[in-house]
Amino acid sequence: MLLRWSEKLLKEILTMPAPITIGRPSDWRVGKQSPVSTQRLRCRQIVNETKPCDVPGCDHQRSGVGRYCRSHRDVASKRGDPLARLPSRNELAIFKHAIGVYLATDPALAKRISADLGALERTKALPPSFCLSPADIHRKLPQVAKATGLLANWQHREGKTYTEAVDNALALMGWMLVYYDSGLAGGIWRNREAFLRTRAGALLGDFRKTIAGKPVSKEASGATHRHLGKDFVHHATTIYGASFWSSPVTTQDGQDMTLLDYTKLALKAAKLL
Numbered sequence: 001m002l003l004r005w006s007e008k009l010l011k012e013i014l015t016m017p018a019p020i021t022i023g024r025p026s027d028w029r030v031g032k033q034s035p036v037s038t039q040r041l042r043c044r045q046i047v048n049e050t051k052p053c054d055v056p057g058c059d060h061q062r063s064g065v066g067r068y069c070r071s072h073r074d075v076a077s078k079r080g081d082p083l084a085r086l087p088s089r090n091e092l093a094i095f096k097h098a099i100g101v102y103l104a105t106d107p108a109l110a111k112r113i114s115a116d117l118g119a120l121e122r123t124k125a126l127p128p129s130f131c132l133s134p135a136d137i138h139r140k141l142p143q144v145a146k147a148t149g150l151l152a153n154w155q156h157r158e159g160k161t162y163t164e165a166v167d168n169a170l171a172l173m174g175w176m177l178v179y180y181d182s183g184l185a186g187g188i189w190r191n192r193e194a195f196l197r198t199r200a201g202a203l204l205g206d207f208r209k210t211i212a213g214k215p216v217s218k219e220a221s222g223a224t225h226r227h228l229g230k231d232f233v234h235h236a237t238t239i240y241g242a243s244f245w246s247s248p249v250t251t252q253d254g255q256d257m258t259l260l261d262y263t264k265l266a267l268k269a270a271k272l273l
């Protein structure tokens with residue numbers, strides 16, 4: 001099928017307002033919305049709100065310009081999928097363990113991956129002045145500022161690394177293959193990428209600061225988590241390879257299988273599958 005870009009759509013994309021990113025993230029601002037696009041959005045909303053919510057069995061009308069009613073929209077926005085259950089800590093621990101076991105069998109690969117992650121770590125290092133506190137979060141702050149600030153907090157306030165976020169994304173990619181794709185997690189297939197990206201970014205948590213011994217926090221949105229998670233998933237795919245979980249392994253008793261099947265055995269043994 002030949003895809004055709006309409007002149008109108010192209011113009012709309014090319015005139016999308018870009019955020020202003022000068023100085024520290026706390027100074028960045030969203031681009032100016034044109035009144036024409038605001039009005040077009042309102043028209044789409046009126047038509048859209050006559051349709052039913054996309055969640056099977058939900059009989060509410062859609063809200064805004066999205067596919068879901070108000071309550072399913074909120075969950076979908078926060079999690080990337082209105083229905084899918086979240087991975088458990090124990091499940092992810094087994095996927096992370098499997099990554100370590102696999103790399104231990106191939107020192108050359110482990111060395112190459114470690115060098116790639118080290119190089120990535122250096123390009124992703126942000127200055128401490130890029131950190132964002134709960135008080136810095138307001139409506140005019142663009143998504144890219146919140147994502148950048150949350151990453152700076154992760155590095156400087158939490159003392160964590162970019163590598164940890166990439167490795168977590170790789171474990172989540174394995175989890176998706178086992179639980180999401182099989183329907184066990186109960187998600188809506190179309191939301192697969194959004195759910196994976198949101199979970200990958202959710203590792204970085206919310207905007208937190210301790211003021212006079214008291215912890216203060218402001219929730220980071222699903223969109224902010226997706227913004228970060230998209231990069232984590234991208235780097236996990238390019239550094240470890242898109243077919244990492246299909247890598248061939250041989251078990252101690254001489255059976256040949258994929259790393260994913262090997263991980264499933266461990267999940268079954270732990271009664272998590």
Ligand SMILES: [Zn+2]
Pocket residue numbers: 053054055058059060068069070071072
């Ligand atoms: Zn609904």
